[in-house]
Amino acid sequence: MNREYWHCYIGPVTGQEINNAFPGRNGGDTPFREAVQRTFQNTFKRWAKVCGSGWGRTEDQLAKFDFDRTDIELKYAIVQNYRKTKKKMPLNVKMWSLYFTEHPL
Numbered sequence: 001m002n003r004e005y006w007h008c009y010i011g012p013v014t015g016q017e018i019n020n021a022f023p024g025r026n027g028g029d030t031p032f033r034e035a036v037q038r039t040f041q042n043t044f045k046r047w048a049k050v051c052g053s054g055w056g057r058t059e060d061q062l063a064k065f066d067f068d069r070t071d072i073e074l075k076y077a078i079v080q081n082y083r084k085t086k087k088k089m090p091l092n093v094k095m096w097s098l099y100f101t102e103h104p105l
Contacts, residue, residue, distance in 0.1 A: 005050065008036075009074060012059075060090075076105050 018028040025031075033051050040048045059081050075096045082089045082097070089097060 072105070076100060 019025075022028045022031060037048060037051045040051070059078050079089075079093060079097045079100055082093055
């Protein structure tokens with residue numbers, strides 16, 4: 001059986017903002033994971049077998065993800081950031097940029 005997993009990225013946010021939002025904790029992963037796990041349980045009436053998280057990926061790192069597996073809004077935000085900062089676009093971001101030229105959001 002080929003298992004599928006849902007994923008979500010949210011931000012941008014700095015590590016300092018996360019630490020300020022959750023004083024006394026080492027980061028905010030646990031509260032976010034707990035909220036997702038509760039929502040999963042309420043929706044599907046079972047606990048997820050896997051619930052992972054992480055933070056600190058930059059837009060450059062996110063840009064390396066596969067086109068088919070990254071949300072269209074995230075791709076659009078990445079393209080807009082490259083256009084605004086005039087940084088050299090990796091090939092996949094160039095492809096996304098062409099896509100949005102033909103299919104604006």
